[in-house]
Amino acid sequence: MAYSEKVIEHYENPRNVGTLDKDAPNVGTGIVGAPECGDVMKLQIKVNPQTGVIEDTKFKTFGCGSAIASSSLATEWMKGRTVEEAEAIQNTQIVQELSLPPVKIHCSVLAEDAIKAAIADYKKKQDQQVDQPVAAAAN
Amino acid sequence: MAVEIPIYMDNNATTRVDPRVLEQMLPYFSEKFGNAASRNHSFGWEAEDAVDNARRQVGALIGADPKEILWTSGSTESNNLAIKGAAHMYAEKGKHIITSTMEHKAVIDPCKRLAKEGYDVTWLEPDGYGIVYAQQVAEAIRDDTILVTIMWANNEIGTINEVSEIGTVCKEKGVIFHTDATQYVGKMPADVNKAGIDLLSASAHKMYGPKGVGVLYVRRRRPRARLEPIMEGGGHERGMRSGTLNVPGIVGMGAAAEICNNEMSDEAIRLAGLSHKLVKGITDQVETAVLNGHPTRRLPHTTNISFPYVEGESLLMALKDIALSSGSACTSASLEPSYILKALGASDELAHSSIRFGLGRFNTEDEVDYVVDKVIHAAQHLLMMSPLYDMVLEGVDLSKVEWAAH
Numbered sequence: 001m002a003y004s005e006k007v008i009e010h011y012e013n014p015r016n017v018g019t020l021d022k023d024a025p026n027v028g029t030g031i032v033g034a035p036e037c038g039d040v041m042k043l044q045i046k047v048n049p050q051t052g053v054i055e056d057t058k059f060k061t062f063g064c065g066s067a068i069a070s071s072s073l074a075t076e077w078m079k080g081r082t083v084e085e086a087e088a089i090q091n092t093q094i095v096q097e098l099s100l101p102p103v104k105i106h107c108s109v110l111a112e113d114a115i116k117a118a119i120a121d122y123k124k125k126q127d128q129q130v131d132q133p134v135a136a137a138a139n
Numbered sequence: 140m141a142v143e144i145p146i147y148m149d150n151n152a153t154t155r156v157d158p159r160v161l162e163q164m165l166p167y168f169s170e171k172f173g174n175a176a177s178r179n180h181s182f183g184w185e186a187e188d189a190v191d192n193a194r195r196q197v198g199a200l201i202g203a204d205p206k207e208i209l210w211t212s213g214s215t216e217s218n219n220l221a222i223k224g225a226a227h228m229y230a231e232k233g234k235h236i237i238t239s240t241m242e243h244k245a246v247i248d249p250c251k252r253l254a255k256e257g258y259d260v261t262w263l264e265p266d267g268y269g270i271v272y273a274q275q276v277a278e279a280i281r282d283d284t285i286l287v288t289i290m291w292a293n294n295e296i297g298t299i300n301e302v303s304e305i306g307t308v309c310k311e312k313g314v315i316f317h318t319d320a321t322q323y324v325g326k327m328p329a330d331v332n333k334a335g336i337d338l339l340s341a342s343a344h345k346m347y348g349p350k351g352v353g354v355l356y357v358r359r360r361r362p363r364a365r366l367e368p369i370m371e372g373g374g375h376e377r378g379m380r381s382g383t384l385n386v387p388g389i390v391g392m393g394a395a396a397e398i399c400n401n402e403m404s405d406e407a408i409r410l411a412g413l414s415h416k417l418v419k420g421i422t423d424q425v426e427t428a429v430l431n432g433h434p435t436r437r438l439p440h441t442t443n444i445s446f447p448y449v450e451g452e453s454l455l456m457a458l459k460d461i462a463l464s465s466g467s468a469c470t471s472a473s474l475e476p477s478y479i480l481k482a483l484g485a486s487d488e489l490a491h492s493s494i495r496f497g498l499g500r501f502n503t504e505d506e507v508d509y510v511v512d513k514v515i516h517a518a519q520h521l522l523m524m525s526p527l528y529d530m531v532l533e534g535v536d537l538s539k540v541e542w543a544a545h
Contacts, residue, residue, distance in 0.1 A: 003456065011456060017524050034542030035527060038450055042526035060526035064452040068524065117543075 003065050004099035010069035015076045018058040020044040025129055028122025032113040039063035039107065041071045043114035045078060045086070047122055052082045059114075066104040070094050070111035078115065087119050142509045149462045150345075150499030151294055151322060151441055156391065157347040157500065163394040164349065167387035175384045176375060186386045193393025200396040201320075201339060202330035203356050209376045210389055213353035214321040215245040216369075217340035218288075220355055220380060221317045222249040224366030225286045225338065226258055229315070233283030239263040239271045240482045242290050246319050250288070263289075268433040269296050269483050273304030280312045287316050291323035291339075295479040295495055296432030297441025299323070306335020315364055321345055321353075325399035326407065326438055331356055337364040343388065347500055348395030352388030355380075410498050411439035413507045417496055418442055420511035425518040427528070431480060431493060440498040445480070448528035449521040451492040457517030461510055464495045 003011070022029045026047050033039040039062065046056040057075035061068045073094055078086040091108035094100070100108055147155070167189060175190045177183025194205035211217045226236060238250050240262050254260045261279045265271050271289050280287070287309050292299045302318055309316035317338035320329060324339070325346030331339055339356035343349055357379065358364045372381030399406075421444060422428045431443040446454055451465040480493055496510070522528050527537060 008456075011453070014524060019529065031526065032543050035537060036542075038452075040526050040542070042529075060524055060529060062448060062525045062527045063450050065456040067450075068453060 006098050007065050007069040007100070010072040010098070011065040014059075014068060014072040016057050016059055016072065016079070019060065020046050020056065020058050025125050026122070028118040028120070028125065030114045030117025030119075030121060032117055033063070033110055035062065039067045039110055041067065041110055041114040043071060043074060043111075043118045045083075045118045045122060047083060049126070052084070054078050054081055054083065054086055063107065063110075064104070066098065066100055066107040067110065069098050070100075070107045071114060073097060074111045074115055083119055083122065086115060089115055142503070142506050144460045146461045146502075146506050146510060147499075148502060148506070148510060149464050149495075149497050150502075151297075151495060151497035152464060153344045153350065154347045154499050155501055156344075156349055157395060157398060159398060160348055160391050160394045164387045164391040167390050171386075173386070175386055176373065186384075189386060189390050189393075190384055193389045193396075196393035196397040196400075197341075197354055200329065200400045201324060201341070201356060202332055203339075204359065207331075207356055207359050209355045209357050209380055210384055211353045211355055211380060212351055212385075213344070214243075214319060214340045214342040217342075217353050217355035218243070218245040218317075218319055219249050220366060220369055221338040221340060222246065222286065222288055223253065223369060224379070225315050225317065225364065226253050227367040228365045229285040233281075233285045234258045235261070235281050235284040237261045237263065237276060237279045237284060237287045237289075239265060239289055241265050241269060241271060241293055241479055242288070243294055243319055243321070246288055246290065259283075265298075265482060267484055268436070269293055269298035269431070269479070270433060270436065271300045271305075273301045273308050276305050277308045277312075280308070280314060284312070284314050287314055289316075289318060291318045291320040291329070292327070292438050292441075293432070293479065294322050295477060295493075296443040296483075297322070297438035298432040299327070299436050299438065302336070303334040309337075310335045313362070315362070322438060322441070325396065326403070326440060328403065331358070337362065338366075343392035343395055346395045346399050349388050349391040352385050352392045354392070406500060407439040410502075413498055413502065413504060414439060414442045414496070416504070417498075417507050417511055418444070420508075421514050421518075424515040425522075427522065428518065431483065442496040442498075443480075444494055444496070446492040446494070446518050446521075448525045448531065449492045449518055451494070453521055454492060454494065454514075454517055457520065458494075458510075458513055461513065464497065465493065 020027045028045045031042045042060045044058045045054045048055050057079045059071040059075045061071045091112040094108035171185050173182030173186035175186040194208045197208050198205040250260050263271050263275045291302050315337045319340045321342050324341040337358040342353040366379050368379050370381045375381050427447050429445045
């Protein structure tokens with residue numbers, strides 16, 4: 001398997017490896033994939049609730065070099081974008097940027113799934129918060 | 140550290156031809172080109188002499204009479220001929236065959252074909268070390284059992300089976316015993332008589348000889364093992380394997396066998412020392428790393444280590460300067476978890492990240508040091524990135540997680 005230079009570069013110097021506090025109200029966490037399939041991606045975003053801008057991103061990935069590069073690239077692209085902009089990222093853009101061969105397209109699909117899962121988790125937390133703070137403020 | 144890149148550490152897949160072997164082969168491509176079956180002239184006699192000499196050399200390596208050595212194209216052919224040949228020859232006596240789930244595909248697939256033809260195949264399962272025991276064979280033998288085929292040493296993890304004990308069981312019960320000794324012969328002392336073996340497969344290219352040549356040892360006395368041929372034609376090799384002999388290859392296998400026989404004890408000690416250094420170096424620094432197979436009952440040159448929570452392909456990517464195998468070389472292209480590690484009871488994600496280190500005659504201590512260093516660095520880099528390792532550190536049981544499969 002010959003990897004593209006960009007995949008190798010991300011693999012050797014992955015961006016934004018790490019963990020955010022998954023219990024924080026402005027952090028969204030997406031975990032996709034399964035160990036028996038050979039890929040598990042965890043992607044996290046920290047959003048500024050006032051501006052809706054993703055201020056920080058972190059990932060951890062169990063998978064091949066292309067899976068690591070896809071998730072590293074996803075965290076790089078999401079940072080500084082609004083949640084809506086980040087939600088528009090598509091796997092085909094990742095395939096193009098990393099020159100992924102056909103057998104590795106599933107890595108980009110998984111990265112897109114991870115982005116969407118992290119955003120969905122953040123939005124769910126926001127919806128729950130809208131209901132609760134009123135009561136909190138009254139105390 | 141002076142090492143030349145890339146480093147070859149996949150000697151269970153194949154070995155480099157020893158220059159001393161090549162030197163002996165060369166004349167048989169040019170001036171000594173005769174057909175060993177030509178009885179009427181000196182070219183033929185010369186080739187036949189060379190083939191007979193090689194038979195003696197290989198016979199000496201496994202304690203066999205030269206007449207019991209049958210030339211083939213390699214172990215895959217030897218296994219096919221032994222298993223299908225014996226099954227068809229003894230079909231009237233019975234149709235039960237005993238083998239194991241740890242065998243190479245070149246044993247598994249012929250057994251599966253026979254099962255389709257109506258034979259009854261018992262698949263013995265190894266224990267957690269990957270060992271198949273004589274007791275299991277004894278319990279599985281029936282009145283209609285005609286063949287037992289159990290490998291001597293496993294190609295992926297290097298574990299050595301109870302072959303002599305299985306041979307004894309088979310002798311007592313009067314059942315033909317075949318062993319695929321491809322990984323074992325030339326590396327460890329072998330004696331077909333002491334081990335009670337009736338049929339034995341071996342390949343030249345696993346012992347610093349050329350590719351495309353191997354042997355099937357076929358016992359001639361007590362009992363005489365009989366085989367129905369697969370290749371029919373000129374009646375070469377006692378009628379069991381027709382086809383003009385590959386004289387240069389056979390000369391090479393003979394030379395390789397003789398060198399192995401002379402140097403085996405020193406080589407085994409040296410390689411076992413290097414393997415020990417490799418295992419200790421890696422497992423001391425990567426606390427999740429696990430040695431697969433038996434810790435001591437193993438080939439001196441074969442080491443298989445699992446890196447849990449790290450995916451195999453990404454690990455090999457970091458080790459691109461080193462020729463290694465992830466799982467079995469024959470199946471790793473499919474990215475499927477190794478069936479051999481699965482047979483040991485390893486979970487899928489463990490199997491996804493196993494690496495086989497196959498040391499050989501031409502590996503140096505500096506190379507081992509270099510590889511240990513690279514592996515430690517790569518494994519630590521990937522563990523730092525692994526969400527699974529995080530979860531384990533948090534106390535999550537990975538087998539109980541409901542994964543969002545995609």
